[in-house]
Amino acid sequence: MRRPRTDRTTRKQRKSSFSVDYRRRKICRFCENKIDVIDYKDERMIRRFVSDRGKIIPRRISGSCARHQRQLTVAIKRGRHLGLLPYTSESFR
């Protein structure tokens, strides 16, 4: 059965209000340490935001803010290119 349009809007509203106190907001690690520019050469720091399979940990899990997450993705990709970080899992040997 086709649902009326009004139902969709209410569902959207409910979702947005639900996500406000969905979980405790984690503090962005970079904002906390007042890091303006994420250094792609700082392997040890960046490694924390990469899973053991070499994937970038999403923002909703890492808790970093949009600005720093964006910088982080660039830093991780640069690190990969330089060989500091793995593209795929290294530990799965």
Ligand SMILES: [Zn+2]
């Ligand atoms: Zn931040």
